[in-house]
Amino acid sequence: MNWFVAKVVYQIISGEGNHAPQFDEQLRLISATSKADAWKKANDIGEEGQYAFQNQQHQKVEWKFINVPEIYPISELKDGMELYSRIEEPGNVADYLAWLRTKSSQWNTPSPLAFLPS
Structure with missing residues (x-):
């Protein structure tokens, strides 16, 4: 068996869909004999991962599977390797850096971004 990283993409639709488009791009680790088998397996995961629920406003919220646009083979697993x-290209660099600081602060460790100018 070989290892692959597959990108599985869902569209998130709330209510009638009258909102900014949202997509959930998930990276999945896949064990398969070939790239084609990895794509098939990732596609099956995407299909099975679709779901919907009612939010607090009683609107349907749906994760609709779109596709598996990328498959990358992994020749070996090693600490610190790049997976993706x-x-x-953010429209507002300050907002993007603030968002990164907020996301990284949840880990309770000093972030290298904490030392960047605002």
């Missing part, structure tokens, strides 16, 4: 990378 995406370049961000």
Whole structure:
């Protein structure tokens, strides 16, 4: 068996969908014999992962499976290896850095971003 990282994408739809479009991009670790088998397995995971519920406003909130757009083979598992990378181009750098600081603060460890200028 071989290891792969698959990106599984869902669209999040609340109510009638009259909101800013939202997509949940999940990275899944897949064990498979080939890239094609990994895609099939990731696709099955995506299909099975669809769900819906009623929110507090009694609106349907749905995770709708879209597709598996990317599969990456992993030749070996080792500490600190890069699994995925995406370049961000934020409209507002200060807001983006503030968001990163907020997200990293939940780990209760000093963030290298804490030393960046606001």
